Amino acid sequence: ESYLWIDEVLYKDDKMYLFFYDEAQLYIFNESELAFEKSSENSILQSQNLKLLNDEIGHHLIVSENEKIINLLKIEDGNLKIVVDNLQVENFNGTTIASRNLNEELWIGSDKNELHYIKLPTNDIKTYLGDRSLRALTSINDNEILAATENDGWHKVNLNTHQVTYFKANSNSNYGKPYSTRNFVKINDQLWASDDNKFCVVDIQTEKLKHYEGNEFIVSYEKFNDSILVFSNTIGQLNTFNVKDKSFEVLLDTDSLYLYDVSTDKNIVLASTDKGVLAYDFKSKQSKLYTKDDGLSDDFYLMTDYDPELGFLVGSRSGFIESFNSLEETFKTIYNDDLNAGIATIVPYNNKLWISTFNGLVYFDKENSTSVRFSKKDGLSDNEANRYSALKTKEGIVVGSLNGLNYFKPESLVKEDESSELIITKTKQYDKNLNQFYTQLNKQQLNSGSTFVLPAENRSFELYFALNNHSLSKDYNYRYRINNSEWVDLKDESNLRFPSIEPGEYNLEIEALNFAKKQISKPLVVTIKANNFFYKTLWFYIAISLLIILILLYIINQARLRRKLQEEYSSNLLISQEEERNRIAKELHDSVGQQLTLIKRKAQNKDQKDISELTHNALEDVRSISRGLYPALLKQLGLSESIEHLVHEFDESNEIFFSVSVDDIDAYFNESESLNIYRFIQETLTNISKHAKANSVSVNLSTTNKMLILSIKDDGIGFQLSNKLKFNSLGLKTLNERIRILKGDLFIESRIGSGTEIKAEIPLKNE
Incomplete structure (x- = not known):
């Protein structure tokens, strides 16, 4: 005895469908014969x-x-x-599946305690012949159409x-x-079609064909009038x-063109080719190939x-x-596909265009130039449409694709709400407090x-993400970029792994794109801060630099x-010197001078006479010393005249010739400043008298641009000036200090x- 183990059972349309254990074949139970029958040839699944x-x-x-999968x-x-x-769910557990409405949603559990939500396509698109490549339709x-497949008949x-019948x-x-078969053409109540290199007339009622054989494979054809079919073949001929009378005739032998499709109106035949658009005039027997030089947007045309x-x-x-005006011989672009997908068919419907492309079905509104693209996610059996395979019916549109025939009513085809x-569904990073990697699942x-924030001890990071509330299908991809750099394509990978991130702050942006390369939702923006050891951070270097x-x-x-x-000390020292000189000068004048005067008298x-003369000379010396210690004339005559008087005294008391030129500068300096200038000149002239061995000395004080220019020149022996001498010589240091005070x-x-x-x-003060 043998037994059959029924694994799954479904009742639909008063029929019982079932799967047997360990056999991926759909069966129907025949109640009248009490037998199990295979549902159809396309009901076999590769499934575990x-x-x-x-x-x-x-x-x-x-x-x-x-x-x-x-x-x-x-x-x-x-x-x-x-x-x-082709929906991938990791750790799939087939026993945990639930739904409130199987037309809208599905919940799937996994072996890893994960719950996956699937939002199903909701558009009302009927699919027939799902595993076949479709061609001509009529x-x-x-309510009924005839559909030609590529390899499996009609x-x-x-x-x-x-209902689908063979x-x-x-x-x-x-x-x-x-x-x-590339087309169905009705002429005088007869239906004509192609079969490889043959034309055939079709009897719909009896399902009989009568063939008329040609020489080459028929690529495309169209009705020209009630007697003539115009067609192209694989060797570039227009026939x-x-x-x-069932006769064939060559109209034009292009030799170098492949004529993909033909269309006709009145005397004009238009053909789409691999090198432009070919126009043929039946009346004049003339032809012309239009290219980009004639206003076309492309070189390669698939349909017309x-x-x-x-x-x-x-x-x-x-x-x-593009539309073609045969009278003006001009082309006008009316649509440009966002994805540059090849155009397969065009169906005008209620002043709109339904365009089948090699990457989805496009609804195009000519008035406002807007378009909406539909794909497998929206219920189509395939994104790639076939050429010659579209038909407008009484209530809707039928479009053939590489895998199946799709029928829909445009009014009910609603774009899926995006x-x-x-x-973010999960992250994995190192936790330095736990000293181990930690997985965060709290969404x-x-x-x-x-x-x-990534610790300096380990800056590896894993990020997992997913689309929420989205119809699950494999027609969308992900991409990411960091800090607005170039986008990196992730394809369908929904995670990112960074083994070791360089220290710094990063702005990670992730996008989900549909099959049309358009953004599905708002980008996911994540900030990642990878820490560094403090001694390697900028703050550390800033702190060291500040220190x-x-x-x-x-x-x-x-x-x-x-x-x-030092400057205060030098200044105070000079002041003390002047005070001491002033004191000594007074003592000499008031004490020694008076006593010498009494002795003289x-x-x-x-x-x-001898004593009187000696006393007189001593008295003059005391007076000279007193004047040298403190120039009493400075108060009496002012700075300018005191300087002139000083120079004249040096001139009279030395063999050196002294000359002087002094501007009136009394108003610019106070008593202390005047004394410093006077002392500067006095000490300089004294040094020249003692050491320069000069013949002449000139003293010049002039005022220019709010500045006193004091110049003392001699023609003496000179000396080798060095920084050491300049800053170590007591005389030069004193001179420098007096000018600094000024x-x-x-x-x-x-x-x-x-x-x-x-x-x-020396800068001048305001008067």
Whole structure:
């Protein structure tokens, strides 16, 4: 005896569908014969785990899992229709699946205590012949169409009952299934089609074909009039087929062109080619190839069609749709695809265009130039449409793709609400307090906008993210960038791993893009702060720099204080000297001078001439010394005349010739400042008298630009000036100190044998 183990059972449309254990084949139970029958050829699944689901409102769903890849399917007309394919759920557990409405959502549990939410496509798109590549389409009646596949013949599809039946296509010759039919054309109540290199007339009622064989594979064709079909073949010829006498004729042999599609209006035949757009005039037998030089936007055109309202339309490989005015021979671009996807077909519908491309179905509003793109996520069986495969029916539009035939009513096709949110699901980083790696799963904390801080001990970081409230399908990708740098493509990877992040603060931005490369939700923005050891941080270097600066400032300040103290000491010393000189001068004048005067008078009274003369000379010396110690004339005559008097005294008491030139400078200096200037000149002239061995000395005091220029020149022996001499010589130090007290600058120029110039620049005060 043998037993069959029924694994899953589903009741739909009064039929029982089931899967047997360890067999991925859909069966139907035949109650009349009490037998299990295979549902159809396309009901076999490559699956390790199958589950049939029913909800409380009568919907069903089949979950098929193979090597962690999940497909979600439905049963329609005894066939399996893919709802979502190639969905990856890690740690999938097929026993934990739940839903309140299997047409809208699905919850899947995993072995790692994770719960995945799947939002299912909601658009009302019917799919037929889901595993076949579609080509030509034509209406049989209001509810039924005839669909030609690439390799599996023709099929009748009832858009009302959704029943699909195979069209037998019995031929007058043993040709087998019709192959790669590119169009159905109705002429005089006859339906004409192609089959490889043959034309055939079709009897819909009897499903019989009658073939008329040509020489080359027929690429595309269109009705020209009630007798003629215009067609292209694979060797670049434009031909005609007469449906009455069944004759073939070559109109144009292009030799170098591949004619992908043809369309006609009146006497004009338009062909899309791999080098532009070809126009042929039946009446004049003339042809012209239009290229970019003639105003086209592209070089490679895949399709062409004629619409009574829009005229000739051509679609290019890079996504341009252009209209052609045959009278003016001009082209006008009316659509440019965002993804540069090739144009397969164009269906005008209620003043709008439904454009099938190689990357989705596009709804285009010509009036405001807006477009909406639909994809597998929105319910299509495939993103890539086939050329020659689109049809406007009484109530909707049928579009053929590489995998299945899609039927929809434009009014009910609603774009899926892109209200998704990109969120963080998990992070992994090092915790220095725990001394181990820590995984954070609290999504509320993860998505609170906080900064992720990485310790200096280990700066590795892992970030996991996902789209929330989004239809799950594999037609979206991720990308990221750091600090507004170039985007890095992650494809479908939903995590980032950084083994070791350089110290610093980073702004990480992650985007989710749909198949049209458009942003699905707001970017996920994360701030990452990677710490460094303190001794390697900028703050450490700033602190060290500040410490060095403080030390330098302290040293400079101490040097400034020492210099200030030295200057104060020198200034006080000069003041003390002047006070002491003043005291001594008074003592000499009041004491010694008076006593010498009495001695002189007594000697004169006694007629002691020698004593009187000696006393007189001593008295003059005392007076001279007293005047030298304190210039009493400075108060009496003022600074300018005192300087002149001083120079005259040196001139009279020395063999050296002294000259003087002094501007009136009395008003610019007070008593103390005047004394310093006087002493400066006095000490300089004294040094010259003692050491210079000069013949002449000039003293010049002039005022220019609020500055007193004091210059003393001699033609003496000069000396070798050095910094050591300048700052160590007591005489020069005293001169320099006096000028410093006056807030001036001292300059000394001297060379051996060339004399010396001592120059001082002293700022003048306001009068």
